Amino acid sequence: MVKSNNIYIRKKRKKRLIKRCILLLILLLGILTFVAYKTEFFSVEKIVYKGDSLITGEFIKTNVEEAKGSNIIIFNTDELIKKLMQNPYVATVTISKKLPKTLEVNVDEKKGIYYQKNGNSFDIISEDLHLLERTNSLEGKNLIEIKGLNTKDKEVGMKIEENTRLEKVLNLLYKAEEKMQKDNKGVSITSLDVNDMSNMKIYFGDIQVLLGNDENLTKKLSDAMNIYIQAKPKEYIKVSHEGSPDYK
Incomplete structure (x- = not known):
């Protein structure tokens, strides 16, 4: 009988302990919720900017x-x-x-690499064929003129056309131009015509x-660049056919 009473008492104590733990947990959750939502402890105070935002920085x-x-x-x-x-x-x-008070913002920008004349304005175009901007001036912009794209019915932000072949060409030409500028050999791509691929x-x-x-x-560009530097042609360089390039 005594043993039975002891078991009963232990069970009762265990239930009380469980209830107290549950109540304590609820209380702690309530406090944490209050701190999280009703106080300024988790209020955003600091913003850290990372990445490339030279053009979009102010925006x-x-x-x-x-x-x-x-x-x-x-x-x-x-x-x-x-x-x-x-x-x-x-x-x-x-x-x-970044708790408790910081937001970290990382921005990657598209680059305006090409421009095309559009009436009295200029369309700024990225290497992946997005129309980034329509502007009246190219001042301060070091861009390559492109001809042969249809941008008249396109709004800023739209992709001009789905053409992976052309995108690869534009990307390659941009990288080639970057290398030319880095090597500083006095040659630069100033414009291109893609009317006929x-x-x-x-x-x-x-x-x-x-x-x-x-x-x-890539080889054609390398040949053309070397001819331009070494032979100093006056009119044209032709690397469009197999065999030795031609120039005048």
């Missing part, structure tokens, strides 16, 4: 700074990212929460370079 900062004072736990980063992505120059955005042309200043199609384009 990014203006919109992101509005997050200051918001509760970092319930702050909707997806909505802010969606808003920032409306800028045509923004390629990607990531926003990380089987008969493409680029220009080193006033010198026309006939590339033909996009096969062996």
